[in-house]
Amino acid sequence: MTADAPRPARPVTLEDVARTAGVSRATVSRVVNGAPTVDPALRRKVEEAVEAIGYVPNQAARSLVTQRTDSIALVVSEAPVVSESLAAPGRERRPAEAPFVGRMFTDPHFGRVVGGLLEVLRPAGVQLVLMLVDDEASRRQFLSYLRQGHVDGTVLVSSHASDPLPRLLAETGLPAVLAGRPAQAVPLPYVEVDQRAGARLAVDRLVSEGRRRIGTVAGPQDMRAAQERLEGFRDALAAHGITDAPWAEADFTRVGGADATRRLLAEHPGLDGVFVASDLMAQGALQTLLRAGRRLPQDVAVVGFDDSEAAGACEPALTTVRQPVEEMAAEMARLLLGRIKQPGSSPLSMVFRPTLVERASA
Numbered sequence: 001m002t003a004d005a006p007r008p009a010r011p012v013t014l015e016d017v018a019r020t021a022g023v024s025r026a027t028v029s030r031v032v033n034g035a036p037t038v039d040p041a042l043r044r045k046v047e048e049a050v051e052a053i054g055y056v057p058n059q060a061a062r063s064l065v066t067q068r069t070d071s072i073a074l075v076v077s078e079a080p081v082v083s084e085s086l087a088a089p090g091r092e093r094r095p096a097e098a099p100f101v102g103r104m105f106t107d108p109h110f111g112r113v114v115g116g117l118l119e120v121l122r123p124a125g126v127q128l129v130l131m132l133v134d135d136e137a138s139r140r141q142f143l144s145y146l147r148q149g150h151v152d153g154t155v156l157v158s159s160h161a162s163d164p165l166p167r168l169l170a171e172t173g174l175p176a177v178l179a180g181r182p183a184q185a186v187p188l189p190y191v192e193v194d195q196r197a198g199a200r201l202a203v204d205r206l207v208s209e210g211r212r213r214i215g216t217v218a219g220p221q222d223m224r225a226a227q228e229r230l231e232g233f234r235d236a237l238a239a240h241g242i243t244d245a246p247w248a249e250a251d252f253t254r255v256g257g258a259d260a261t262r263r264l265l266a267e268h269p270g271l272d273g274v275f276v277a278s279d280l281m282a283q284g285a286l287q288t289l290l291r292a293g294r295r296l297p298q299d300v301a302v303v304g305f306d307d308s309e310a311a312g313a314c315e316p317a318l319t320t321v322r323q324p325v326e327e328m329a330a331e332m333a334r335l336l337l338g339r340i341k342q343p344g345s346s347p348l349s350m351v352f353r354p355t356l357v358e359r360a361s362a
Contacts, residue, residue, distance in 0.1 A: 011056075014029060014055075016053055017046065021046045023045060028046050070125055071126060071152065072121070072129065072151050072155065072340075073130075073153075073154045074113070074117060074128055075155070075156045075158075076110070076132055076157045077134070077157065077165045078132075078133070078134050078158075078160070108279075108280070108308040112326050113179065114329075115329070116327065116329025117330070119326070119330050120334055120337070124337060126152075126337070143168060143169075146172060146174060152175065152340045153175035153176060153336045153340050154174070154175070154336075155177050155178075155179060156176060156178050157180075158179075159180065159223040161223070170186040170187055175336055175340045175343060177191065177336045179191065179328075179329070181224060183224050187347055191332045191350050192225070192349075192351055192352070193328065193352045193353070194353055195225050195232060196232030196235065197232065197353060197354055198229065199231075199236060200232055200239075201321050201355070202233070202303040205358075206303060206362060209362055211272045211301055212242060213270050213271050213273065214245075214271070214273035214274070215245075215246040215264050215268055215271050216230065216247045216248075216274065217248055217250065217260045217275075217276040217282075218230045218233075218249045218250075218260075219249070219250070219278060220250075226249075230247060233247070233275055246264060246267065248261070248263045248264040248267075250281065252281060253281065256284065257276060257278070257283065257284030258284030258285065258288045261284065261288040273302075278304065279304040279305065279306040279308045279310035279311045279314070279320055281304075282304035282305075282318050282361075283310050283313065286316075286361065297316070297360070297361055302361040303321065303362045304318045304319070304320035304361075305323070307320045307321070307322030307357050316359070316361050318360075319357065319358050320356075320359070321357075323352065328352055331352075335348065
């Protein structure tokens, strides 16, 4: 460095904040570390001083004191998905509409989950770290990241019954909450919507419109949510005295919904009502029905599931079962923060009730 070169600015310290605020260093430390016992007037003075002189906490040092990173991981665990129908044995498996990452960023469900989590995490000063797990290598990488203490806890979105991650996550003993009830019992709290009740709402709506030849486009049957929506559909039809319950299976994509609807119509051309297991699938289903010359809802009434942006984008606008995704995600964040503060607390789960949103398709 030459003699006339500017010297680097000295980092702002806790002592600088204390002098500016006219309080002790200990008071500044308690405010910065989130201690709840600081007088509100003193807290405001410290916060104003921090903003005025541009103090940036040393996160590494702070973590040593609090034993927390003030960040949690949103982990989306997904096996490679193919589209197929169990109602059509022997049908060749084909790739899904888009790779895992592409599906995640185009499916409106994930954006709603993130929005609900941030609603709670931002005011708490907690950062959200997104991690994608879709094979054994990325699973090992995530578990190593978690065990090294880079985040305080995990919200896990895992849908497939064969996924070992819920069990592996429970074995770490670290705070975690699941988005949806797991296929196998694990000692972790979960938040979900009552899937069967949602399917009943859809069937009740179709029957109330005079429909009696009702089928369903079901989601992948290795996913618990899809299984329960199909079971709820069958139970609801039986409750109305309808014994025939035709169905076709596909992945939760627009292309999957269109393909399954084509197969369903080919085998049951007289259908006058369809329950589709997601709004995104319903977009494809409606396109298929219109191309087949069916008038909506005069010839065929359709009810979806989710009440996502896709429902409003359908033509005609989609009557659908609403699951309150944002509220569910916010509850996941609250449950996780509670477990982080009290690691030994008993896992508490919550099941939300669905509602029917009436639009033009049924």
